[in-house]
Amino acid sequence: MQEVLVMVGTQKGAFFLWSDLERREWRIEGPHLKGWEVSCLEVDRRGEPTIYGGVGHYVYGATIQRSTDFGASWTQLDARPAYPEGVDQSLNRIWAIEPGRPEEPDTLYAGVDEAGLFRSTDLAETWESLDGLNQHPTRSAWGPGAGGLCCHTIILDPDDANRMWVGISAVGAFRSDDGGATWQLKNEGLEIAAPSEEFAAVGSCVHKMVVDPRQPNLLYQQNHRGVFRTSDGGDHWQRIEKGLLPSQFGFPMVMHPRNGRSLYIIPQESDEYRMAVDGRLAVYRTRDAGDSWSACRSGLPDDCFQGVLRNAMAVDSLDPCGIYFGTTGGQVYFSADEGDSWQAIPCQLPRIGSVTAMVVDRS
Amino acid sequence: MSDAVAVEFFLPSLLRPAVGGQSSVTVEATTLQGCLDALISAHPQVGPHLFDDGGKLRQHVNIFWNDQSTRWLDSLDVAVNPRDTITVLQAVSGG
Numbered sequence: 001m002q003e004v005l006v007m008v009g010t011q012k013g014a015f016f017l018w019s020d021l022e023r024r025e026w027r028i029e030g031p032h033l034k035g036w037e038v039s040c041l042e043v044d045r046r047g048e049p050t051i052y053g054g055v056g057h058y059v060y061g062a063t064i065q066r067s068t069d070f071g072a073s074w075t076q077l078d079a080r081p082a083y084p085e086g087v088d089q090s091l092n093r094i095w096a097i098e099p100g101r102p103e104e105p106d107t108l109y110a111g112v113d114e115a116g117l118f119r120s121t122d123l124a125e126t127w128e129s130l131d132g133l134n135q136h137p138t139r140s141a142w143g144p145g146a147g148g149l150c151c152h153t154i155i156l157d158p159d160d161a162n163r164m165w166v167g168i169s170a171v172g173a174f175r176s177d178d179g180g181a182t183w184q185l186k187n188e189g190l191e192i193a194a195p196s197e198e199f200a201a202v203g204s205c206v207h208k209m210v211v212d213p214r215q216p217n218l219l220y221q222q223n224h225r226g227v228f229r230t231s232d233g234g235d236h237w238q239r240i241e242k243g244l245l246p247s248q249f250g251f252p253m254v255m256h257p258r259n260g261r262s263l264y265i266i267p268q269e270s271d272e273y274r275m276a277v278d279g280r281l282a283v284y285r286t287r288d289a290g291d292s293w294s295a296c297r298s299g300l301p302d303d304c305f306q307g308v309l310r311n312a313m314a315v316d317s318l319d320p321c322g323i324y325f326g327t328t329g330g331q332v333y334f335s336a337d338e339g340d341s342w343q344a345i346p347c348q349l350p351r352i353g354s355v356t357a358m359v360v361d362r363s
Numbered sequence: 364m365s366d367a368v369a370v371e372f373f374l375p376s377l378l379r380p381a382v383g384g385q386s387s388v389t390v391e392a393t394t395l396q397g398c399l400d401a402l403i404s405a406h407p408q409v410g411p412h413l414f415d416d417g418g419k420l421r422q423h424v425n426i427f428w429n430d431q432s433t434r435w436l437d438s439l440d441v442a443v444n445p446r447d448t449i450t451v452l453q454a455v456s457g458g
Contacts, residue, residue: 035377059423059453060377060412076381076408082416090416 001363004316005070006324007051008332009038009354014053016071017345021318023336026345032071040311041356044099052124054094062094064124070360081110081118081127089114098154101161111151115142115168119180132182133166133174141196145170145205152310153209157216165219165234167206170194173221175234189237191225208253208310212260220290222253222265229290240290246277252313257321261289264323264339266308274307285339299342300333311354318359326352367391370398370443373450381408395428396439398449413451423454
């Protein structure tokens with residue numbers, strides 16, 4: 001039987017929201033990892049589905065937890081993507097866990113705070129620091145944003161095994177063309193929100209970045225200072241929202257699973273407020289790669305003074321696709337019709353940091 | 364050198380999964396440092412929760428040896444006694 005699973009990571013644990021494919025009724029499991037902040041949840045589907053969670057606590061630090069039974073049990077992994085001894089950088093939070101390409105089934109990547117990228121080639125038994133990024137020549141100019149100094153987005157080029165991108169808040173977008181050995185800052189065309197005296201190109205605040213897997217030179221990003229597109233793999237970025245949105249500011253961005261010109265974002269009122277503009281919670285959708293945007297808010301509230309964080313929005317693989325997001329106030333909303341209409345899932349969860357959606361066959 | 368003695372660790376609920384779900388763990392050692400080493404040797408997953416990447420006790424973690432905070436001690440190389448207890452507590456940091 002196929003079901004929709006929406007994995008919600010919160011400040012106090014993970015909640016698994018299950019539904020039929022029509023999403024008529026929801027069943028809530030959790031809290032899993034009760035009391036721990038779950039900053040990201042990722043499923044590795046290259047073999048038997050395995051869920052990895054970036055888990056932490058302000059007292060007890062960050063680790064990775066793994067579940068092979070859809071959350072019924074969890075194992076804390078011995079190895080952490082931690083900086084080597086002698087490096088004056090610490091592991092504060094795990095922001096992203098990305099399975100490697102299908103042809104490298106034992107490879108995982110982890111993006112962390114303090115900003116860095118780590119790779120495991122043995123399914124998280126050990127981790128190596130990718131020092132081409134982690135000790136980048138511009139590192140001295142990297143500084144944290146409100147969410148910390150976080151490497152939150154990892155994108156692998158599906159066509160080119162040597163190419164990948166990462167996004168680091170308040171620093172910028174980086175690309176590697178040699179399998180992660182060396183990295184180039186790719187901020188041309190982006191606004192610099194956190195200027196550095198030392199390196200003029202550092203300081204663009206990438207909030208979320210996505211790629212069209214069918215056309216991997218086409219990427220988009222929700223930035224602190226607007227929404228941008230590149231058609232050359234990040235060499236040049238172009239603003240695509242000017243005058244078309246109620247606010248340039250926002251965090252999450254997701255792509256339609258079969259249409260790389262269709263994106264969803266949630267504009268929010270400036271970095272001073274970080275909540276729905278005028279309380280009118282709205283998802284904005286483009287179907288033409290950002291040339292035009294329309295508000296999708298049928299069913300969303302007019303009096304919502306909550307925000308939506310960068311990892312807290314997801315799409316499933318259904319046709320029409322489902323879209324899901326969670327708010328800083330602990331509410332989860334979904335659309336089963338590609339954004340045309342929305343409903344709240346009846347739950348009041350802790351502050352939501354991540355949302356991941358998938359179709360699961362447990363027959 | 365004195366013989367090792369049994370000392371009981373008490374752990375907060377959030378850390379119990381890292382020691383197999385138990386609320387307390389008994390170790391045998393001669394010194395307070397030896398007790399901590401024995402705990403982490405037997406349950407390596409608890410180590411990163413108590414100590415940061417540099418090996419320092421995490422800022423908001425307190426470890427009490429009977430009624431003394433380890434932060435008050437000049438050294439953890441002090442002899443432990445039978446029936447001593449070691450309690451891990453989350454520091455009260457506000458709110």
